[in-house]
Amino acid sequence: MREVIYILFGCAFTVATATAFGALLFRALRITLRKHEHYLLAFVSGSAILSLIVFLLCAAGQARKGVFLWTGIGALIAWYFKVRNSPAHAMPPKLSRTGMAVFALLFTVFGVLYFFNAMAPEFSPDGSAYHLGIVSRYLKWHGFQRVTTDLYMNLSQGFEMLFLFAFAFGRHSASAMVHCAFLFTLPLLMLSYGRRFGVERAGICGALLVFMSPIVGIDGISAYNDVALAAVAFALFYLLQIWREEREFNLLVPIGLLAGFAFAIKYTGFLAVPYALGYVAWHAPRQRLRQFMAVAGCAAILVTPWVLKNVMWFGNPASPFLNSVFRNPYIHVYFEHEYSRIFRTYNMPSLWPVPWMATVTGALGGTIGPVFLLAPLALLALRKRMGRDLLLGAVIFGAPYAANIGTRFLIPALPFIALALMLALDGAAFVMGLVLLVHAALSWPRLVDWHLPDDGNWRLTTLPARAALRIVPEEKFLHEHLSNYGMARLIDRVVPEGGHVFAFNPVAESYTTRDIIVYYQSAMGESIKDTILVPQLTDFMPTARFEFQFPPKPLQGVRVVQTAGGNVPDIWSISELRLFKGPLELPRDSSWRLTAHPYPWDIQLAFDNNPATRWRSWESIKPGMFVEVEFSRPLVVSRVLVECGHDQYQVRMRLEGRDESGKWNLLASAPIGTDVSPKPGWRRASMDALKSRGVGFIVLEDVHGQAADFRLNSELWGLKLAGQWNGSSLYRIL
Amino acid sequence: MAQRLAVLIPALFLSSCATPTFPPPRQYDFTLPSPIGSFVNMIYADADSYVVRDLPPNAVTKSWRWAGAHPQLRFFIEAPNGVTFSADYACAETLFRKTGPITLTFLINDGKFGQTNCSHSGRAQFSVKVPPGLLIPGALNLLRIEPDKTAAGEDGTVLGFILISAGFLS
Numbered sequence: 001m002r003e004v005i006y007i008l009f010g011c012a013f014t015v016a017t018a019t020a021f022g023a024l025l026f027r028a029l030r031i032t033l034r035k036h037e038h039y040l041l042a043f044v045s046g047s048a049i050l051s052l053i054v055f056l057l058c059a060a061g062q063a064r065k066g067v068f069l070w071t072g073i074g075a076l077i078a079w080y081f082k083v084r085n086s087p088a089h090a091m092p093p094k095l096s097r098t099g100m101a102v103f104a105l106l107f108t109v110f111g112v113l114y115f116f117n118a119m120a121p122e123f124s125p126d127g128s129a130y131h132l133g134i135v136s137r138y139l140k141w142h143g144f145q146r147v148t149t150d151l152y153m154n155l156s157q158g159f160e161m162l163f164l165f166a167f168a169f170g171r172h173s174a175s176a177m178v179h180c181a182f183l184f185t186l187p188l189l190m191l192s193y194g195r196r197f198g199v200e201r202a203g204i205c206g207a208l209l210v211f212m213s214p215i216v217g218i219d220g221i222s223a224y225n226d227v228a229l230a231a232v233a234f235a236l237f238y239l240l241q242i243w244r245e246e247r248e249f250n251l252l253v254p255i256g257l258l259a260g261f262a263f264a265i266k267y268t269g270f271l272a273v274p275y276a277l278g279y280v281a282w283h284a285p286r287q288r289l290r291q292f293m294a295v296a297g298c299a300a301i302l303v304t305p306w307v308l309k310n311v312m313w314f315g316n317p318a319s320p321f322l323n324s325v326f327r328n329p330y331i332h333v334y335f336e337h338e339y340s341r342i343f344r345t346y347n348m349p350s351l352w353p354v355p356w357m358a359t360v361t362g363a364l365g366g367t368i369g370p371v372f373l374l375a376p377l378a379l380l381a382l383r384k385r386m387g388r389d390l391l392l393g394a395v396i397f398g399a400p401y402a403a404n405i406g407t408r409f410l411i412p413a414l415p416f417i418a419l420a421l422m423l424a425l426d427g428a429a430f431v432m433g434l435v436l437l438v439h440a441a442l443s444w445p446r447l448v449d450w451h452l453p454d455d456g457n458w459r460l461t462t463l464p465a466r467a468a469l470r471i472v473p474e475e476k477f478l479h480e481h482l483s484n485y486g487m488a489r490l491i492d493r494v495v496p497e498g499g500h501v502f503a504f505n506p507v508a509e510s511y512t513t514r515d516i517i518v519y520y521q522s523a524m525g526e527s528i529k530d531t532i533l534v535p536q537l538t539d540f541m542p543t544a545r546f547e548f549q550f551p552p553k554p555l556q557g558v559r560v561v562q563t564a565g566g567n568v569p570d571i572w573s574i575s576e577l578r579l580f581k582g583p584l585e586l587p588r589d590s591s592w593r594l595t596a597h598p599y600p601w602d603i604q605l606a607f608d609n610n611p612a613t614r615w616r617s618w619e620s621i622k623p624g625m626f627v628e629v630e631f632s633r634p635l636v637v638s639r640v641l642v643e644c645g646h647d648q649y650q651v652r653m654r655l656e657g658r659d660e661s662g663k664w665n666l667l668a669s670a671p672i673g674t675d676v677s678p679k680p681g682w683r684r685a686s687m688d689a690l691k692s693r694g695v696g697f698i699v700l701e702d703v704h705g706q707a708a709d710f711r712l713n714s715e716l717w718g719l720k721l722a723g724q725w726n727g728s729s730l731y732r733i734l
Numbered sequence: 735m736a737q738r739l740a741v742l743i744p745a746l747f748l749s750s751c752a753t754p755t756f757p758p759p760r761q762y763d764f765t766l767p768s769p770i771g772s773f774v775n776m777i778y779a780d781a782d783s784y785v786v787r788d789l790p791p792n793a794v795t796k797s798w799r800w801a802g803a804h805p806q807l808r809f810f811i812e813a814p815n816g817v818t819f820s821a822d823y824a825c826a827e828t829l830f831r832k833t834g835p836i837t838l839t840f841l842i843n844d845g846k847f848g849q850t851n852c853s854h855s856g857r858a859q860f861s862v863k864v865p866p867g868l869l870i871p872g873a874l875n876l877l878r879i880e881p882d883k884t885a886a887g888e889d890g891t892v893l894g895f896i897l898i899s900a901g902f903l904s
Contacts, residue, residue: 097743541872595755603756609763630755676813678872681772685764713874715783716770716810 003470007119010170011177014050014162015043016073020079021053022046027083029250035089037192037238041685044235047162047228048261048302050075054161055305065168070298074166084364093195095204102433103191103204106440110212111184113445116461118180118221119468122172122510123482127223129531131507132172133516135163140513146313148330149522151320156306158264159177161224173468175223182228183220184488187211191229194237197386199423205432206419208297210704212443213414215407215461218522221460226411229265232258233413235334235398235651236272240279241389252280256298259711263535264302267321268400268409273299275396304519324619327600332445332523332618334571343404351405358407362457366407367448368414371439380424390420408458478511486725487699494722496729499732501697502528504704517695523618524693525601531689532698534575534612535682536709539647542575542611543678546671548655552581553637557658558667559628560642564621572617572625572651573644574606579629580639591632597625611679612686614644621651634660642671684714687733697722698731736884760778769823769876771811773820773901781901786876789897798898803884807877809902820861820880822898825852830892832885836895841878842868852895864902875902 013730019638022042026033033041041217053071057063113138122128130152137162139142147153163175170177187207194203210216210230220227236258243251259276261271276295282289307317316326321340324333345351346364357363359372378394381387398413425432441447445460454458467477478485488511492499495514501507502525548560558579562572579586590609597601599618604628606615617625640655656665690698698719700707710719710731722732744883774784788802801823811817825836830852838860845868847903850860869875879896 151824259794360796535872538871548827588761590757592758593755594758595753597753600753600755606760608760608762611764679812680810681764682872685762688762712808714877715876 001470003117003474005469007170007173007177010166010168010174011395013072013173013179014178015181016167016586017075018046018050018162019043020072020075023048023083025049025073025254025704026220029248029253031240031248031254033089035194035435036195037189038089040189041235041239041254042190043181043673044231045183045257048158048232048254048257048715049265050165051158051161051261051264051348052302055158056167058138058161058164059305061141063138063141063143063164063614064137065167077228079682080475082126090241093200095195095200095474097202099204102436103208106212106436107187108442109373110217110443113460114180114217114221114461115181115248116463116465117217118171118177118183118470120464120482120708121467121474121477122176122223123478123485124176124218124222124224125506126303127176127483127486128172128508128510129226129506130509132163132167133162133177134607135160135167135206136176136510136513138164138167138580141206144309149312149517149524151331153523154310154314154316154319154330156264156267158261158302158306159266162228163223165273172223176326177223178220179228180221181232183216186227186231186234186415189234190419193234193241193419197241199386199419199426201429201432202419202422202426205425205436206422207417207440209371209418209422212440212587214373214448215367215368216360216411216414216444217443218366218458218460218689220318220594226408227267230412230415231267232265233269233272233393233412236276238331239394239415240276242551243280244283244391247285248295249291252294253298256295256455257279257301257302257701259295259378260299260302263299264306266402267318269397269412271396271399273303275393299695327598329376330523331601332526333598334618335520335526340403343406344402346405357676358405358410359407360452361458362406364407365529366458367440367452368407368410371435371442372414372417374435375421377424378417381420384423386476387423388632390416390423391484394420418587435504437489459649460489481548482506482508482511483726484728485511485728487728487730489696489732490723490725491699494589494732496696499697501699502532502695503698504700504706507699516699523601526618527605527613527616528690528693528695530614531612531686532618534614534645535645535678536706540645541645541682542614543676544644544646545674545676546642546644546653547674548640548642548665548668548671550638550655550657552636553657554634554636554660555631556634556662557628557630558637558661559626559656559658559664560640561654561656562617562625562651563623564622564650565656566650568650570621570622570648570650571619572616572648574627574642575614575645576609576612576630576641576643577606577627578641578643579635579637580596580641581636582638587638589632593630594628596627603627610685610689611682612645613689630658640667662711680716683713684718687718691733696733698733699728700731701728703727749774764815767783770808771901772809772811772816773899774807774809776823776897787824788894797815798896800880800891801851801879801894801897802892803881803894805879805897807900808874809877811869811871811873811875811902813904814866814871816862817864817866817869817902817904818863819848819900819902820859821900822850822859823853823879823900824857824896824898825855826893826896827855828896829885829887830855833883836904838895839880839882842879843870843875844878856897 008364166174166178190207191203196500239255262272283294311317315328320331323331323336360370386734394413394416401409417487466472483506488508491512498516507516517525519525557634594603602615605613655668656664721729723730776799784807785797786806788805792799836843836852848862882891884894
């Protein structure tokens with residue numbers, strides 16, 4: 001029971017603190033809103049402020065429970081004393097009895113379902129892995145630390161700051177419940193919008209369409225951030241509409257803050273900033289620049305910290321994206337291209353089935369509900385000004401969906417689509433009611449189970465009240481619902497404090513205190529995976545030898561230049577580059593300077609005498625790529641040997657030498673190729689390379705391609721099985 | 735001050751854009767002895783590391799071992815092309831009297847590649863070219879030699895045949 005109290009307190013305290021900050025902001029700016037919208041907009045706007053405060057505390061190394069407690073208490077005290085004497089809020093027009101009854105009934109029924117699901121132990125894939133994995137680390141470290149092995153740490157984490165505040169008191173479920181608070185806030189905001197702007201029926205129906213949508217429900221009860229982004233985007237839209245009516249300059253402050261907060265929550269919210277700036281610039285009657293600057297300045301307060309953090313730590317303001325513009329050692333350009341391509345298409349040959357999958361089958365990670373197939377009817381709302389504004393919002397916040405066609409990426413556009421659709425149907429109350437009824441029926445978990453396949457369809461399945469109230473112990477529930485939870489606990493038991501674990505698949509990082517390096521989450525992770533694959537995959541093994549021979553001559557440096565062009569996906573790689581004078585290899589001298597283009601940061605891997613490691617271009621081959629060695633004084637060289645794998649079928653190389661005048665000349669236009677046999681020591685060399693990078697353990701699923709080789713050749717690798725859980729094995733590197 | 739900044743700022747930008755260079759790293763000592771090769775004679779000191787099952791050490795001599803019903807060994811194969819399997823084995827007189835002729839079936843990674851008959855007691859040799867597709871290059875490969883008949887020894891142990899050496903030769 002104590003656990004339940006902590007969870008509820010963690011969530012309620014976070015929501016109350018955010019609301020207090022919002023109310024204080026409105027009070028300071030003398031912004032008077034109607035009662036029904038005041039608390040909702042105060043909560044959302046105050047969340048932006050609380051997020052910023054937590055960021056600053058993290059930056060100062062003061063992310064501690066006690067500090068959070070006093071921050072919240074301070075905000076609540078100030079709220080009580082400052083805001084209690086505020087002028088009375090104007091009362092909204094009353095809701096019709098039918099409208100109120102319909103809304104209250106469906107909101108309560110689905111609300112109970114959501115409340116208990118949010119309160120149950122957190123087992124969502126991303127929530128248990130990185131959203132809360134990051135949060136638990138920040139709390140452990142009392143702030144930020146530079147981590148270069150997890151691309152999710154480079155994303156903006158405005159919402160994780162709220163998770164952190166709640167997590168300090170009520171751990172995982174308290175954080176998930178904060179997101180659930182936004183899930184409850186969103187339909188209430190939509191309803192308020194409808195009441196304020198005289199479209200109550202559309203407001204009620206639109207709000208419920210969004211609230212009951214299966215993907216909105218499951219996402220909103222999890223420690224994700226899509227529903228929060230939708231709520232912030234809609235609150236921004238709402239405030240812009242009020243500003244357009246009232247022309248109150250001070251409203252531009254929360255507008256700017258919310259626009260910046262949208263970016264801070266999720267990169268895909270970045271369009272909120274140009275949207276708010278464009279809207280204000282377009283509709284400002286006078287002093288356009290002043291109003292524009294007010295929004296820009298306030299947005300910058302929320303945007304800048306995340307951008308600066310990335311610039312300072314990763315040399316890329318938009319990390320983990322734009323790596324070909326801001327080149328850095330932390331994320332490979334090749335990875336970014338592949339990552340983006342996969343999320344743009346989910347490897348589907350055609351995008352035509354996407355609307356059907358997103359609304360009906362749920363095969364793209366959930367469904368928004370079949371009634372959203374009616375969405376094109378929303379275009380009828382273009383006849384009204386309000387409809388045009390809503391559809392503009394749908395276009396703006398729906399645009400990032402092209403970058404990731406997972407269903408949940410539609411959520412930020414959903415409130416706008418739902419309201420516009422209901423606005424278009426506003427004259428036909430019966431049709432609206434029917435749509436609502438069908439949507440409610442098709443969205444209830446039991447019925448979703450009945451009409452949808454299970455494959456990839458992320459959705460709520462039960463009402464886990466006993467787990468939420470911890471009558472069913474958290475440990476038991478997580479073992480049953482989170483397949484990699486047991487492995488996370490095993491890692492905590494087996495891996496010593498400070499140990500690093502390399503993983504081929506995500507682990508429930510929020511439930512372990514050890515550092516996990518998931519292979520695809522960083523350049524280092526990809527390089528480690530490559531080192532493991534080299535001794536196993538025939539084409540990766542460094543069995544190819546390319547030898548350049550030329551008359552002996554003194555040189556200041558040599559470089560191997562890649563000459564093949566065209567649209568070839570091959571990645572260039574070199575395991576070892578050896579220089580010879582006659583039959584003798586020139587010993588590598590510490591005065592030599594090594595570099596490469598592109599990706600110079602791993603060039604030492606081609607000069608470490610370890611056959612399992614290799615330098616890779618991590619970009620598709622292009623003419624002009626090179627690997628270069630500069631000497632401190634001229635050396636006589638007569639032969640250059642490139643040792644590499646065969647997995648670069650199109651690569652062509654030539655050798656250049658730098659003469660004593662400093663000019664680069666062609667030494668050999670093509671190498672002579674031969675082959676050698678694999679050696680038994682390569683696996684051990686691979687593990688030694690991992691150990692030198694601080695990795696002491698490897699976890700992988702038993703069905704993984706590498707698992708059989710680990711079992712069969714564990715002695716060659718120098719691996720010992722340290723434990724197994726639910727089809728995954730944890731190996732210790734000896 | 736302005737002049738200094740005018741020099742410093744472009745210099746900072748240039749330095750941040752320049753391709754970084756690195757010295758050669760500490761050299762890895764790649765002289766590890768191979769723990770398992772492609773051929774084993776039971777007299778080898780490290781013969782145990784080749785045995786997976788059913789070839790227990792012999793208390794009497796180290797030059798051969800009794801193989802049980804399902805003896806299994808492992809070998810590291812560098813390159814599978816042109817590899818010949820060779821085994822030196824024997825059928826013991828005492829056992830032969832109980833079992834009669836024995837057929838030995840040779841499997842590598844569960845793929846059958848050879849068979850031979852022990853039609854009389856005494857020492858024999860078997861060698862055959864191995865189809866390269868059955869071998870995993872650069873990895874440990876599991877060899878099984880399955881006798882079709884076995885008999886109980888004096889102490890009740892299941893005995894199949896005597897193995898002296900086995901392995902893969904390029």
